[in-house]
Amino acid sequence: MLLENINSPADVKALDAALLPALADEVRQAVLNRVSVHGGHVGPNLGIVEATIAMHRVFNAPDDKFVFDVSHQSYPHKTLTGRAFGFLDMTRLDEVSGYSSPAESPLYDTFELGHTSTSIALASGLQKGRDVMGRHENIVVVIGDGSLSGGEAFEGLNVAAETGTNIIIVVNDNEMSIAENHGGLYRNLALLRQTKGSAELNFFKAMGYDYLYVEEGNDVYKLIEAFQKVKDVDHPVVVHIHTLKGKGFTPAVENKEQWHWSMPFDLQTAQLRKPSTSESYTDLVGQFLLAEMKNDPSLVAVTAGCPSVVGFTPKLRAEAGPQHVDVGIAEGEAVALISGMAKAGAHPVLNVNSTFLQRAYDQIAQDLCINNQPAVINVVMGSVLGMNDITHVGFYDIPMLANIPNLTYLAPASWEEFVSMERWAIAQTGCPVAIRVPGGAVVHSSDSFPTDYSTAPTARLITRGSRVAFIGSGASVAWIEGAAEILREKGIQPTIISQTFLTSLDEPLLTSLLPDHQVVVIAEDGAVDGGFGQKIAAFYGSSPIRVLCNGVKKGLYDRYSYSALLAQSRLTPDTLAADALRALQQ
Numbered sequence: 001m002l003l004e005n006i007n008s009p010a011d012v013k014a015l016d017a018a019l020l021p022a023l024a025d026e027v028r029q030a031v032l033n034r035v036s037v038h039g040g041h042v043g044p045n046l047g048i049v050e051a052t053i054a055m056h057r058v059f060n061a062p063d064d065k066f067v068f069d070v071s072h073q074s075y076p077h078k079t080l081t082g083r084a085f086g087f088l089d090m091t092r093l094d095e096v097s098g099y100s101s102p103a104e105s106p107l108y109d110t111f112e113l114g115h116t117s118t119s120i121a122l123a124s125g126l127q128k129g130r131d132v133m134g135r136h137e138n139i140v141v142v143i144g145d146g147s148l149s150g151g152e153a154f155e156g157l158n159v160a161a162e163t164g165t166n167i168i169i170v171v172n173d174n175e176m177s178i179a180e181n182h183g184g185l186y187r188n189l190a191l192l193r194q195t196k197g198s199a200e201l202n203f204f205k206a207m208g209y210d211y212l213y214v215e216e217g218n219d220v221y222k223l224i225e226a227f228q229k230v231k232d233v234d235h236p237v238v239v240h241i242h243t244l245k246g247k248g249f250t251p252a253v254e255n256k257e258q259w260h261w262s263m264p265f266d267l268q269t270a271q272l273r274k275p276s277t278s279e280s281y282t283d284l285v286g287q288f289l290l291a292e293m294k295n296d297p298s299l300v301a302v303t304a305g306c307p308s309v310v311g312f313t314p315k316l317r318a319e320a321g322p323q324h325v326d327v328g329i330a331e332g333e334a335v336a337l338i339s340g341m342a343k344a345g346a347h348p349v350l351n352v353n354s355t356f357l358q359r360a361y362d363q364i365a366q367d368l369c370i371n372n373q374p375a376v377i378n379v380v381m382g383s384v385l386g387m388n389d390i391t392h393v394g395f396y397d398i399p400m401l402a403n404i405p406n407l408t409y410l411a412p413a414s415w416e417e418f419v420s421m422e423r424w425a426i427a428q429t430g431c432p433v434a435i436r437v438p439g440g441a442v443v444h445s446s447d448s449f450p451t452d453y454s455t456a457p458t459a460r461l462i463t464r465g466s467r468v469a470f471i472g473s474g475a476s477v478a479w480i481e482g483a484a485e486i487l488r489e490k491g492i493q494p495t496i497i498s499q500t501f502l503t504s505l506d507e508p509l510l511t512s513l514l515p516d517h518q519v520v521v522i523a524e525d526g527a528v529d530g531g532f533g534q535k536i537a538a539f540y541g542s543s544p545i546r547v548l549c550n551g552v553k554k555g556l557y558d559r560y561s562y563s564a565l566l567a568q569s570r571l572t573p574d575t576l577a578a579d580a581l582r583a584l585q586q
Contacts, residue, residue, distance in 0.1 A: 003030060034086065034093060054223035067119045214226045214242065226239055335377075349422075373432060379436050406431055413478070424451060462477075467494065505535055520545055
């Protein structure tokens with residue numbers, strides 16, 4: 001096996017050129033070995049195999065620097081830079097992450113990368129830093145899968161072109177983003193493909209780049225030839241390569257969107273190893289919005305390159321028609337868009353993963369909230385139970401959003417409560433509203449909920465007791481209900497409160513606890529620093545009530561175990577109950 005003897009790019013260079021296609025086959029199989037057992041990005045990595053081999057054959061890593069945008073295309077690179085064990089040895093899969101990481105390989109991974117559109121901007125810094133330090137290494141960027149639509153990609157292109165020295169931008173054009181491409185830029189990419197790179201209208205040339213097109217983007221020899229032409233150039237150049245997303249795995253070629261990323265699956269049947277039969281908030285939100293659209297032609301669902309974030313499959317998107325807009329991977333544009341749509345009288349709802357919404361903080365604060373437009377943002381995966389890779393952790397949303405003036409941030413604890421909040425948020429005209437879609441398994445409730453949250457209390461009293469009060473929000477309400485049950489078994493009848501508003505406190509309710517409560521325990525489903533619990537602690541600051549704020553400590557968490565982090569953060573029913581009992585005894 002060739003790949004077993006590839007420990008560094010030097011081994012790729014030493015390989016007989018006639019064996020490179022065989023090496024590509026082995027790398028592709030190694031990628032499939034990993035993703036079929038471990039899960040991960042399937043189509044993007046399968047399509048970039050030959051280009052990665054050609055890059056390592058021509059350039060001189062680690063002296064030459066590679067920057068892989070969003071890391072959807074970094075698996076083949078990992079197999080050629082001493083990490084093939086993470087693809088070949090089924091007992092060592094967890095030793096290799098799904099993203100570029102210098103913590104994993106300081107020689108060959110330049111940056112921690114998991115968010116999109118950052119590569120060219122980061123590389124422009126490498127470019128300028130190299131120049132001022134008097135070095136001459138090649139700076140090579142690999143960007144694709146919709147990353148060009150993000151604003152930072154445009155900014156990086158702009159700056160790197162003006163710097164004017166060596167930078168080689170490999171545009172991996174597989175005709176897709178995560179789903180289909182959106183935006184005017186991709187029309188130009190399509191024109192360039194149709195004309196084999198000869199069209200006079202050329203976005204990259206207009207930006208000041210030299211330009212080289214490679215139609216056979218999965219031909220390792222054509223790619224080697226192209227990279228040899230641009231190696232050591234003294235100016236910025238774009239190498240536009242046309243590749244096949246999912247190459248080598250028929251299901252991923254035939255259904256590129258579905259196989260962009262996958263849970264573990266059987267390689268022979270392409271069926272998920274553990275297909276989910278349970279409900280998901282993702283699917284429910286998409287179905288709900290589609291049903292509401294039929295009664296409200298002004299309701300428009302907006303996504304930013306990830307329509308699957310609310311289960312907007314191609315079928316649902318087709319049913320929604322013009323009432324669904326995907327702006328591509330451009331969250332800042334998405335927030336400004338919904339502000340403008342609300343100003344025009346429409347009812348826009350942006351659906352976005354919490355970790356990606358961070359890219360639009362300024363637009364939320366400035367374009368949306370200062371202008372006080374009644375648009376809605378559904379924040380998905382803003383939970384300890386959300387995505388758990390270091391670059392995709394989304395549980396810092398409450399400190400980010402809950403302190404922006406004019407924004408109302410709501411946290412439903414069940415599907416029915418989400419529906420009541422969403423209907424109100426869409427219909428109201430008073431303010432921007434964000435709703436934190438709960439994490440974890442779907443919870444149903446037979447409780448009645450307000451129809452007008454502009455007059456509703458900002459917290460919901462579930463059970464009135466004494467001595468101990470548990471306060472949670474969203475998914476953590478189930479955790480405090482479990483803790484309360486443990487205390488009842490010990491003869492204590494605690495109060496249970498759901499903090500439905502993350503942007504304001506229910507001061508009358510909190511004041512009512514003063515006469516007969518000694519301990520308040522907060523279960524923060526996310527970061528404890530800057531969370532709603534600290535606001536409650538400040539409210540009780542001069543009172544005799546003791547407040548415990550349990551939540552995730554500020555830090556960088558990579559591929560964490562959900563159960564372990566919940567236990568470590570004192571967020572399980574057992575730990576919440578134990579902390580309450582300990583505080584009562586002190």
